[in-house]
Amino acid sequence: MTALSYFARLQFKRMHRTLHDLGVNPWLIYVSAPLLFTGGSIAVFSRTSYAGWIYVAIAAVALFQLGKPTRLDFLRQVFNKPAYWRIRILENTLTVAPFVTFLLFKHEPRFALGLLALAAATLPFRTRPARTVLPTPFSTHPFEFAIGFRNFVGALLIAYLLMAIGVYVGNGQLSIATLLLVVLVCSNYYAWCEPLLYVWVYHLTPTSFLWLKVKTAVWHLTIILLPLLLMAVTFFPGDWLAVLAVLATGYGFLALSVLAKYAAFPQGVSIPQGILMAASLVFPPLLIGSIPYFFRVAKNNISLKI
Amino acid sequence: MNIEVSRLTKSFGGNEVLSGIDLTFRTGQVYGLVGRNGAGKTTLFNCLAGMEKHGGNVIAEVEPLKDRIGFLQTEPYFPSRLTGREYLRLFCKARGVPDVGLDERNVFDLPLDRYAQQYSTGMKKKLALLAILLQENEFFILDEPFNGVDIHSALLITEIIRRLKSEKKTVLISSHIFSTLKDTCDVIHVLDGGKITETIGEEDFERLEREMTAFAIGNRLDSLM
Numbered sequence: 068m069t070a071l072s073y074f075a076r077l078q079f080k081r082m083h084r085t086l087h088d089l090g091v092n093p094w095l096i097y098v099s100a101p102l103l104f105t106g107g108s109i110a111v112f113s114r115t116s117y118a119g120w121i122y123v124a125i126a127a128v129a130l131f132q133l134g135k136p137t138r139l140d141f142l143r144q145v146f147n148k149p150a151y152w153r154i155r156i157l158e159n160t161l162t163v164a165p166f167v168t169f170l171l172f173k174h175e176p177r178f179a180l181g182l183l184a185l186a187a188a189t190l191p192f193r194t195r196p197a198r199t200v201l202p203t204p205f206s207t208h209p210f211e212f213a214i215g216f217r218n219f220v221g222a223l224l225i226a227y228l229l230m231a232i233g234v235y236v237g238n239g240q241l242s243i244a245t246l247l248l249v250v251l252v253c254s255n256y257y258a259w260c261e262p263l264l265y266v267w268v269y270h271l272t273p274t275s276f277l278w279l280k281v282k283t284a285v286w287h288l289t290i291i292l293l294p295l296l297l298m299a300v301t302f303f304p305g306d307w308l309a310v311l312a313v314l315a316t317g318y319g320f321l322a323l324s325v326l327a328k329y330a331a332f333p334q335g336v337s338i339p340q341g342i343l344m345a346a347s348l349v350f351p352p353l354l355i356g357s358i359p360y361f362f363r364v365a366k367n368n369i370s371l372k373i
Numbered sequence: 374m375n376i377e378v379s380r381l382t383k384s385f386g387g388n389e390v391l392s393g394i395d396l397t398f399r400t401g402q403v404y405g406l407v408g409r410n411g412a413g414k415t416t417l418f419n420c421l422a423g424m425e426k427h428g429g430n431v432i433a434e435v436e437p438l439k440d441r442i443g444f445l446q447t448e449p450y451f452p453s454r455l456t457g458r459e460y461l462r463l464f465c466k467a468r469g470v471p472d473v474g475l476d477e478r479n480v481f482d483l484p485l486d487r488y489a490q491q492y493s494t495g496m497k498k499k500l501a502l503l504a505i506l507l508q509e510n511e512f513f514i515l516d517e518p519f520n521g522v523d524i525h526s527a528l529l530i531t532e533i534i535r536r537l538k539s540e541k542k543t544v545l546i547s548s549h550i551f552s553t554l555k556d557t558c559d560v561i562h563v564l565d566g567g568k569i570t571e572t573i574g575e576e577d578f579e580r581l582e583r584e585m586t587a588f589a590i591g592n593r594l595d596s597l598m
Contacts, residue, residue, distance in 0.1 A: 200456055200486055208466070209459040210452065217454040262450045267424055268467040268508075270440040371426075 071150055075157075090337040101165075108169045119170065119178040126166045126182055127189075133158055134192045152190075159186040205287050210265075211280075212287040215256025222252045223291065230295050239303035243313055246295055250317035253288050254324035260333050266369065273369040277329060277362065281322045288321055312351075319354040323347055326361035329369050374441060374511040374543050375399055375434040376421075382428035383413075383420055390416045392567040394429070398512070401541040403534060405554035407585070408564035414547045415447060417564065418514050421545070438512065440468065443505030447516045449497055451489035457500050458485040464504035478507060480533075481526060494521030502530065513537060515546045519553050531556055551582050 086093040112118040133155075142151055163186045170179040201220060205212035216223070226249045233242035269276050292314075299310050327336050327344055336344070340361075347353040381394040390413045398404060408414050419425040423439040435441060451460060458475055465472035479485060481499040483492070489500055498521055505513065515534075519527050534557045537544050548554050554561055555578050563571040563581070573581050 200488060201454075206456070206459055207462065209463040210455055213459055214452055214454050259452075261452065263424055264444065264446065264450070265463070265467075267422070267439065267444075268464060270468045 070146065071153060074146075074154065088334070090339065104165055105169070112173055118173075119175050122166050122170060123178065123182055123185065126163050127185060129162050130159060130186060130189045131192070133162065134189060136193055139193055155190050159190060162186065204290055208283050208287070210261070211256045211284065212253070214259075215253065216291075219252055219255070223249065226252065227295070230298055234298055234302045237302075239299075239306045239309075242295075242299045242303060243306060243309050246292065246299060246310065246313050247317060249292055249295060250288065250313075250320060253284075253291060254321050257284070257324045257328045258335070260328065260331075260335060263333055266329075266332065273366045276369060277326065277365055280325050280329070284321050284325050285318060288318070292317075316348070316351040316354070319351065319358065320344075320348050323354060323358055323361060326358065326365045328365075330361045330364035332365075332368060374438075376438065376512065376543065377432045378421070378429070379432075380429035381417070381420060381431065383416055383425060390567055391420065391427070394567075394569055396562065396569065398543050398545065400434075400543055401538055402559045403538050403544045403546065403557050405558035405561035406545060406547045406564055407551070407554065407561060407581075408547075412564045413567050414564055415516060418444070418516050418545075418547070422514060433512075435511070441511040443508055443510035443513045445498070445502050445505055445513070445515045445518055447520065449501035451492075451497060451500075453488070453490050455489055456486055457483050457489045457492070460489050460500060461485070461504050461507060465507055468508045468510075470507065470509055472507075475507075479503065480529065495523055495526060498522055499526055502533075506533070511542060513542060513544045515544065517548055518546060519548055519550055527553070551585065554578075555582070 083093045086096050108118075108122075111121060142154060146154065163182050167179045167182050170176075170182065201217045203213050203216045205216055226245050229248070230242055230245045233239070233245060266276070269279075271279065296310070296314070300307060303310075323344060327340055331337060331340060343353075343357055343360075347357045376396075376398040378394055378396040378398075381391055381396075382389065383391040394417060396404075406414050406417070416425065420427040421431055422442050422444045423431075424444075431438065433441070455463075461475050462472040475485060481496075481503060483496055483500055483503070489497065492500060498518065502515070502518060518530050518534075522530065531553065534544055534546070538557075538559075544557075546554065546557065558578075559575060561573045561578065561581060562569050563573070571581075
């Protein structure tokens with residue numbers, strides 16, 4: 068077996084183990100993923116004329132993920148130059164292949180070619196670790212929002228830009244959707260699990276610890292959300308009920324994200340838990356049940372570690 | 374702080390890593406722990422810190438012990454895009470101690486406003502050590518505190534350990550550099566096969582070093598070189 072084929076087998080094994088550890092039968096994913104991808108693609112293409120661009124954006128994010136420096140350094144260290152480039156070409160091709168196939172099926176050859184060009188162009192691409200420290204208003208109460216803000220500052224800038232566009236074109240729905248976007252971005256700060264030491268070190272009871280985490284999250288979200296909120300209620304006062312509903316759902320979902328993280332800690336949130344979270348976001352009254360549920364699980368889980 | 378460890382056991386599946394550890398730690402004493410790679414030193418530290426479930430008992434003079442332990446891990450972990458200053462603040466806030474005067478107390482001259490993940494190995498170690506010193510703990514577990522640090526910092530860490538002793542703190546250290554243990558410890562425990570096989574006072578440190586050298590090197594290089 069060549070080093071390349073062994074590497075490919077290892078990658079498959081790693082993926083298999085990751086899915087298994089997420090609490091789902093990997094074969095279920097292998098069968099359902101193509102179906103979900105096809106179904107999702109049909110839904111996207113039937114709803115918007117910008118589907119091609121959305122596709123390119125999703126594929127670009129995936130390609131940039133493959134360009135992380137630690138990963139590339141590892142590949143360079145292990146393989147010789149020809150093998151390194153073969154792996155990079157293979158990975159990028161496999162990443163864009165489903166998108167290209169569907170674009171061709173939808174008679175969008177320009178987007179398909181563009182995506183292949185992007186895959187080729189990002190081959191020598193290497194994301195650089197941040198050198199300059201981005202100041203944040205969350206530095207005094209580390210760490211989730213301080214890190215999340217720095218990692219996803221681009222998403223927040225886009226949200227602020229969308230709010231400005233919404234106000235400019237007088238689109239209240241866009242402005243309100245922007246509030247929800249910010250909530251989702253900030254909730255995502257809790258998708259990453261810190262090492263056990265970062266929980267162990269607290270001199271708090273599990274309930275106090277969880278309360279502190281939720282309180283900090285709510286306060287920090289308010290700092291980010293407040294300017295947007297003021298703009299929304301100032302320019303679209305007639306939509307105050309919708310704003311209120313989004314806020315209630317948003318803060319509830321943020322609290323849920325914090326609690327879900329510690330319910331699953333130190334592992335990531337499992338797929339069934341993720342489905343419950345998604346259902347609570349889509350149907351917010353579920354939060355009344357899911358928040359106490361995740362709180363109870365998190366409290367019991369953390370009491371073993373804190 | 375006095376701590377009594379009795380019949381401490383730890384298994385991972387069917388693999389027993391620690392089998393019946395009995396130890397006593399007294400206030401103001403510095404203890405060393407030596408053992409080969411895989412002997413169970415880090416597992417023992419994790420058990421003492423309460424980060425691993427275990428059999429047997431760890432009874433401290435003041436409970437809960439975990440809130441009075443400063444635990445320096447072998448390879449401290451730092452999330453990306455977290456500055457040194459934020460790391461120190463986090464550790465202070467976690468224990469409810471003031472997070473003021475960090476610059477004055479930055480004895481290692483660390484660049485606190487840079488991302489900790491960009492620090493060198495030695496700087497990371499010093500940052501993690503500084504964090505647990507700021508927490509004003511009573512019991513310190515230092516797993517390889519001299520790893521990767523420069524000569525000046527090693528001298529400073531040695532002096533810090535001596536200062537902790539004079540301030541009646543209890544310290545437990547593991548180090549692969551025997552001279553650092555010899556310079557700082559009152560007692561050295563030898564961990565082998567999941568058991569404490571020897572407990573040695575200062576008067577026998579030289580003998581222990583000779584025995585370890587003989588065991589580690591012996592004639593095993595003859596087959597290689």
